[in-house]
Amino acid sequence: MSEQIAEAVRLSPSELRTLFLFESLEDDQLAWLSENGYCQTWSGGQSVYNEGEPATCFFILLSGTLSMHRRVENTEVETARTNQRGVYAGATQSFVKGLAEQPYWASVRAVTDCDFWVIAAMEFGEKFREWFPMAVHLLEGMTVGFRSSQAIIGQRERLLSLGRLSAGLTHELNNPAAAAVRATASLRERVSKMRGKLAHLATADVDPKALVALTDLQEAAVEKMAKAEKLTPMEVGEAEDQLSDWLDDHGLDDAWDLAPTLVAAGVDTDWLDEVAESVPATLLADALHWVTYALETEQLMLEIEDSTHRISALVGAAKQYSQMDRAAHQDIDVRDGLNSTLVMFKHKINESGKITLVKDYDESLPMIPAHPAELNQVWTNLIDNAIHAMPDGGTLTIRTSQDDGWVLVEICDTGIGIPEEMQQKIFEPFFTTKPVGEGTGLGLDISYRVITQRHGGDLRVRSHPGDTRFQVRLPLTEPPSFG
Ligand SMILES: Nc1ncnc2c1ncn2[C@@H]1O[C@H](COP(=O)(O)OP(=O)(O)O)[C@@H](O)[C@H]1O
Ligand SMILES: [Mg+2]
Structure with a gap:
């Protein structure tokens, strides 16, 4: 990593105080930082650190322009570019017990020649804990707690939908x-x-x-x-x-x-x-x-x-649904995913005896880049919601078309509808009108994130009693931050 160490050039405590992170530190704290950190220069084009390497240092940008990159599948995506003095990167979570050993979660490059102030993560993390014990507790609670609750809840929604499907x-x-x-x-x-x-x-x-x-x-x-x-x-x-x-x-x-x-x-x-x-x-x-x-x-x-x-056709549909034998990201025909999801719901639709299924597919739909397994989770939730909204029967329409540079998929039902004032709320995590144990309120939150963040698309709802449409727009070409 070290290319041109400017022979242990230190920043004085007063220079350190000009960095926004350190502006309210005590003199003795600044003195410690001054002794333990050093300046280092990278020339334009060089890599400062790489995603996945052990996160050993904490960096603050003093001058120059840096770019930040993350690997998505096999390509690298630039996620940020800045020349703001004082921005920090690297082992930013070294103060959290258990996360100290983590690798760098992104790569940083010097776009122009860059000066950084650098400090070893282990010592910095230890001092940080000593100086700010309460802040560390709160931050740990937030980062660790948030991560595990997100993971548990996301898993529960996946398990619920898996349960619904395997029953079918x-x-x-x-x-x-x-x-x-x-x-x-x-x-x-x-x-x-x-x-x-x-x-x-x-x-x-x-x-x-x-x-x-x-x-x-x-x-x-x-x-x-x-x-x-x-x-x-x-x-x-x-x-x-x-x-x-x-x-x-x-x-x-x-x-x-x-x-x-x-x-x-x-x-x-x-x-x-x-x-x-x-x-x-x-x-x-x-x-x-x-x-x-x-x-x-x-x-x-x-x-x-x-x-x-029939048995092998069903196994084939289940396999296609779960995408067991496919790469995570590829060019797909959205109708395949819709069809295999519908196979999983056939039982539920037939069982109700009162729901008519209409497939209105555009025959000339182009292939689009997508994460098919994740899209299937979206179709599953939208179709499940639509069926749930028609306890007394109705028509479930799955429509695909092209709309001005987008592939448009609409999941429509003739059920109770969603009151205007509730139409924003339904996308919030944990918002559900279903009895405890039946709904997680996460289906639309996850769907929204899969469509917008993972595909650069858009998910909207239009609803009147007897006519509710969830509209998914997916770009025909890969968005720059695909991942
Ligand atoms: N097609 C629909 N018709 C009427 N209401 C709907 C429809 N889809 C979603 N909703 C409302 O949005 C809420 C949130 O949906 P969702 O995020 O999938 O969570 P869940 O299905 O677990 O309740 C539902 O509880 C329901 O009130
Ligand atoms: Mg749902």
């Missing part, structure tokens, strides 16, 4: 999983019956040619099923009646059992006539049962396939 997801997963388990059990039963039938046919001294004809019949029926048109309940009833009659006429006594499966597969009496012609009359019943089992197993397998596809 669990419910969504449960249906297809239970369906797959049921279908598998039925499949096992059918397959075992089919084995029985095969054994029966094999011992019944059937012409091998007829066996071939039977397997061909099965293939044809399965193919027919894949192409079968969907019938209305009325058409299904009629078709089942017709098939039952035909089966009765041909001596099958469990017509009621076979007819529904055959109808679902698109089988009609013409097809049954063909079957009757291609197999000996003695084998007709066995042949039709054989075909029916094949159709049933096929249907069950389709059901299992469908359920397992």
